[in-house]
Amino acid sequence: MNVALIFAGGIGARMRAGAVPKQFLEIYGRPVIVHTLEQFQQHPEIDAILVVILEEYRQEFLRLLDRYELSKVKWVVSGGSTGQESRHNGLKALREACPKDSVVLIHDGVRPLVDEELITANIRSVEAHGTGVTCTKTNETIVVANEPQVTDVIPRDRLWTAQAPQSFVLGEVADIYDRAVSEGITDSxxxxxxxxxxxxxxxxxxxxxxNIKITTSSDYYIARTFFTLVEDAKAFGARAEME
Known part of the structure; x- marks a missing residue:
């Protein structure tokens, strides 16, 4: 069984978007969280989806599920006080409902540009190796600084940024979160x-x-630009060059 755990419990403080959490901001007439969920909804190998959401937005989110016919969303779980607690809440619910050898893809609700190829690659990685963490090659120079001085420059040939999905075997990853909490680790x-x-x-x-995460206002505008390229590619039959 392949299940997606979509974490959409943030309040979007860095967006400066008033009272609207970033996952509910719209791009092309659809909330960001809907764009994200549709990628997993449409993937032929994803069997079910669990969403971790802010409790105060539960009813609004349930209305979106109906409106956009997101039928693979089987569970909606309340978030915790930290990202770790929210993911743990989702994993505990999945462990009760799904086989322990299920593949679980943990993904940010505000990474709406995840695609079928990347989801498939994560599933295959877990099947073959037990884990799969999406990473993107760093294309900027990374420095160490003791402000205002740059104290070191790190060679970037082996540097990657960890993104999402991050994918694991359900029983193992749930046990890892249990262990972390038992040892006082609460905000990884x-x-x-x-x-x-x-x-x-x-x-x-x-x-x-x-595969960007919409964290700031500039991220939102960049994501909207990428969506424009995707829509143009659909409309004109061209392959958008977005790498």
């Missing part, structure tokens, strides 16, 4: 970092630079 940045904290090998899945 992502699942990949927890695996490496415990020395568990993580397999990289190369992904495109278009």
């Amino acid at each position: 940045i992502d699942t990949c970092s927890l695996y490496r904290r415990y020395g568990i090998p993580v397999r990289m899945v190369p992904g495109p630079h278009t």
